[in-house]
Amino acid sequence: MEYGEYGSIERELYIDAPPEVVFDVLTDPEHIRDWWSAENDFEATPGRPGSLTWTNKDSGVSKSVPFTVVASDPPRTLSFRWTHEEGENAGPGNSLLATFELAPAGEGTTLRFRESGYRERGWEAAVLEAHYNDHRQGWDFYLPRMAAAAERAAGAR
Template identity: 55%
Template sequence: MELGTIERELYVEAAPEIVFDVVSNPDHVKQWWSDDARYETVVGSEGEILFADADGGKVEAFTVVDVQPPTRFSFRWTHPAGEDAAEGNSLLVTFELVPQGDGTLVRFRETGFRERGWTDAVREATYEDHVHGWDHFLPRLVAHATAVGVRS
């Protein structure tokens, strides 16, 4: 079983400019993914993503890596607090946006699981957790971006 990369393709009935804003702007990210998002949409911006739960929640470090409106947004996350995000200590998420008809093809990719140096059991559990998480959140991205596109 490959435990190094999660990839998905999604179609959104909204223009790439709208989808880019939805995947990159913290105000939108809070609507489909995290409970809070604190960062600026500029390369090198460091911040955090917060997920609430019954135990109070989890805060994940977040660093913007690439911003190319309206075609590409990527970030590193899950690195230890106080460390700069880099290959080996974080996961890399990339949204590539391709115009397709009246909408946008979203190519989603999360990498870096093997490079973290985790034991096989930790890598497998984290990978599966992220697979289930993205399977839940990416359809919410599509719904939110479509709704924003309709309002525009």
């Protein structure tokens, strides 16, 4: 792959749950613990900082990632900036921008996901490729888990 190919990660998936349920699963701390396996300080309020914390079950080592909500328009849009530099506030130039767009699709929801900002970080090519591939694999794992959690939540209503 060329350096220029690491601009963004984009995914689209259908979720058999209405947008209101999907948005709730994306933003409710209990649901986030379920699908993202992260302890979190999350509130879908623009400008509000928060954190996601993952703990390695084998080593017990925790990694906390700061983020800032950029936009929240329930049940249509959620975006946040996050950085993997502890103690740093996530802003343009030092973070990645994750955007979730939800659109009604029959009885369910079409989720359009995009994460951008890789090239803007200024990483050398090998670091850029490693971060991009790590996130690509992560989203390919976690987005289907989020969809399954939303479908379970919709069935429980």
